[in-house]
Amino acid sequence: MKKLVSIKDVAKQAGVSVATVSRVLNNKGYVSESARKKVEQSIQELNYKPNEVARSLFKKQSKTIGLIVPDIMNPFFPELARAVEDIAAELGYSVILCNTDENKEKEQHYLDVLLQKYVDGIIVSSNTLSAEQIHKLHIPIVSIDREISQGIPTIVVENKKGAQTATRFLKDKECKKIAHIRGPLGVTNADERCEGYKEVVSGEPWFRESYIVNGYFDMQSSIEATNKLLRLHPEIDGIFAANDTMAIGAIKSAHQLGRKIPEDIAIIGFDGIALSKATVPELTTIVQPIYELGKKATTMLVHLIEKKPVEKTFYELEVRLVERHST
């Protein structure tokens, strides 16, 4: 590797000390106009770029944040990651990507690595981390999409309200028997969405617990769940899936079973991922402001890092129903 120009080279060129160069660089302390000119010119000439690593070592901060997600291949996360990276870059930070598969050991491992690299803060979207684990880190954390514990800055969406909206919408569309494909038990947002559904239908004479089936937020489990559901309850004419991927699974299953969408059966999802616009029929869904989520989280994290005031450390963002052709 070719040696990079260091602050010493610049200092020598400009005929000043390294301290002066550093002062120019950071716009801090007293520097005469003439010295500043000379330094700036030398920086130009040598194409000098300060070494961030050396800077990090002294300042104990690295202008880097960690982004911990279960799996970037899950269609919810690319948009989130993009938002985080966009805002981070704007504010002068880089982002290190970590996929944990919701695996406790991997999570702890990445936490250690990020800490060793002096990252300034971390954005997590995970439900296996404990509050204790997080407090031990002593650096700012923002939790996205899942509430870990009070006191930890969190950004979520109105899961329950969205679920109610979705379910009511199906009712308004004259669906008589509405089922729900829920997400994994114990995952906060899956639980909340299920609760929202229940609140709307539990009073209905036709409602039965077996209208709620389990999925794991993925397509395969949803196809199987829907197959079973429609065989057991052929009367079902509306399905609210706890996320878009499962809604697409439901569409495929219904299609296989010869049901027409939306004529025979209406299907609504949750998330508003890009995929929901790519299907035929296009999916009606509760769209989350995913980009906004990432944006807000990053802005907040950087504020926390830079000790700027933050108004709130808990945001619940609004969701909105987008009607397309599956209902």
Add this chain to the structure above:
Amino acid sequence: MKKLVSIKDVAKQAGVSVATVSRVLNNKGYVSESARKKVEQSIQELNYKPNEVARSLFKKQSKTIGLIVPDIMNPFFPELARAVEDIAAELGYSVILCNTDENKEKEQHYLDVLLQKYVDGIIVSSNTLSAEQIHKLHIPIVSIDREISQGIPTIVVENKKGAQTATRFLKDKECKKIAHIRGPLGVTNADERCEGYKEVVSGEPWFRESYIVNGYFDMQSSIEATNKLLRLHPEIDGIFAANDTMAIGAIKSAHQLGRKIPEDIAIIGFDGIALSKATVPELTTIVQPIYELGKKATTMLVHLIEKKPVEKTFYELEVRLVERHST
């Protein structure tokens, strides 16, 4: 921020010098069994984790690689990113994610940032970088999906061959008039795929240049292109789209125009992104080994970084046709 334990603390605890601790840490140089034991115990007790930043500064390497992609939201890249991150983590590296939108300034900016952070190597998927720009970096680079110039390690797939396979497959399926929605002009893989198509159909009596229409690898442009195409040439009964996203656009367009797929018109894509399995009908496509691509690139990059021997610096990975229901 709470002060972290440093090597000095460990040395003091163990009653040895920092040099000895460092030797234990790196398994380098002579250390007596008794000293090693004491040091290891102190490390345990204090839960000491070496500061990677300090290490980076001295070693001029950071155990970090950069991953530069146009846009992680483009469905091709999450799987690639996942592969890169998986392998990198396995080999002890972290990955910094950069989205450039194929924008020259952003690319140069990220290159600068990555260099300042002493990343050990970079994986790029981009076509605006010049060979010169890359050589100036003086660190290992691997180019994915796009060939920048000879001499720069590259991993691509058999674009032309895949395109030929796709086109021939449509012919074998009794399509009489096959059109092509190509990717942006000047983008290597788009050009190669178009060439592959041409080689198969240019000898056909029915072939005309206007059967090739332009898209930008995105859905919107493809929908518009297909609309125009099918209006102008209603006789078309087969479409080879240069990527899956555009194939899906073509499906949607055909659907809107009342054509049945695959009865009236067969559609085949290229890439094999997750989305291609989510549509109704599921997309027949030329699948690229995306994960394999990322894996190979990362393995090679780390070999280059660690100066281990690499057999080849140019790989052209095989693609395979996966028949589903759109043909």
Add this chain to the structure above:
DNA sequence: TTTTCTTAGGTAACCGGTTACACAACCAGT
């Protein structure tokens, strides 16, 4: 004129590791 404040800029310690070098102890070979 002396004191004090502001401006300017250099020297060197420091961040937390790694490693060249020095030195000592011990063993083997002559």
Add this chain to the structure above:
DNA sequence: ACTGGTTGTGTAACCGGTTACCTAAGAAAA
């Protein structure tokens, strides 16, 4: 006994920045 190689360990320089501290000059205040 002398030489030389191997082993074990500490001291201090170094990586490339930042900044506390010091000195000094000129301006303003006493």
